[in-house]
Amino acid sequence: MADEVKLYRTWSSPFGLRIVWALHLKGIEYDAIFEDLSNKSPELLQYNPVHKKIPILVHKGKPICESLVILEYIDETWKEVPLLPQDPYQKAMARFWAKFGEDKLLPSVWSVFSGKGVEEKKEALVPAVQNLQHLEEQLKDNKFFGGEKIGYLDIVFGWLPYLLDVFEEVIDLKLFDAAKFPLLSAWMKNFNDDPAIKPHYPPRDKLVTKFQLLHEKYQTGN
Incomplete structure (x- = not known):
């Protein structure tokens, strides 16, 4: 207790x-x-x-x-299975990229989703793709952002593997080109395959329904 x-x-x-x-x-x-x-x-x-x-x-x-x-x-x-790097510099960098995710990447992807009409969405897609490129560069040759095991940044960016394709289906626009982002694409698969991760994803059909309703509100302004 x-x-x-x-x-x-x-x-x-x-x-x-x-x-x-x-x-x-x-x-x-x-x-x-x-x-x-x-x-x-x-x-x-x-x-x-x-x-x-x-x-x-x-x-x-x-x-x-x-x-x-x-x-x-x-x-x-709970210090077992550490999520953040132990090295002070690497820990600071993890916090920096987490803030980048909250302040830059997530809002830029959301701007594509919430944009009114195809042209507004395509315009918003430019900074979103640039931000994904910044993230691609952080993976280098690692399986995960911190190395060979899932850590803090993988959890922070864990919404990407299961929400990007839901957004794509709802708005009928390609957000993520695996050919342009081979490292991110491989990371998504590795993240998805971990037994501590995938079983906890929300049901995809329910997510699609939820975001379809939300997208309609953005398009109609109601």
């Missing part, structure tokens, strides 16, 4: 999924509490009164919010 771990998440959030993967990679048992963000629970509002968002990790009754912060907390609390 002393090490009770609870994770407040939604079924589809890639940010909550990061925490699921980290906990499973480290072999940490936890209780998952699925939230309906249109009807937030009193516990969610109590544990995250500032942003009122998921994910929230509650450990020994203490809440930790924001997925990147939670990942670092998990890594510092």
Whole structure:
């Protein structure tokens, strides 16, 4: 009971999924509490009164919010199977690229998805592809971003392997050309194949339905 771990998440959030993967990679048992963000629970509002968002990790009754912060907390609390590099410079670089993912890559991909009409989407695709190229260059000849094992950055960018093709289907536009990004393409397969990762992906058909509805709202402005 002393090490009770609870994770407040939604079924589809890639940010909550990061925490699921980290906990499973480290072999940490936890209780998952699925939230309906249109009807937030009193516990969610109590544990995250500032942003009122998921994910929230509650450990020994203490809440930790924001997925990147939670990942670092998990890594510092349960030191087996380290996620972040041990070398200070490499750790700093991992944090830099994680911030790049949050500030640059994810918003640029989302701009393609949410753009109105084909032309706006194609215009938004240019910076998105440039950001993917930056990520491609970070892999070098490694299987994963930190080397031969899944680590912090792989978890941070883990939304790419399962959401990019969902977005492509919904908007009917190619976002990711495997021929242009051979290292990222190989990384996606390696990430997908890990037994701590793929079993926890949300059902693809449900994701397609969710994002189809969301895409229609963006296109109609309703």
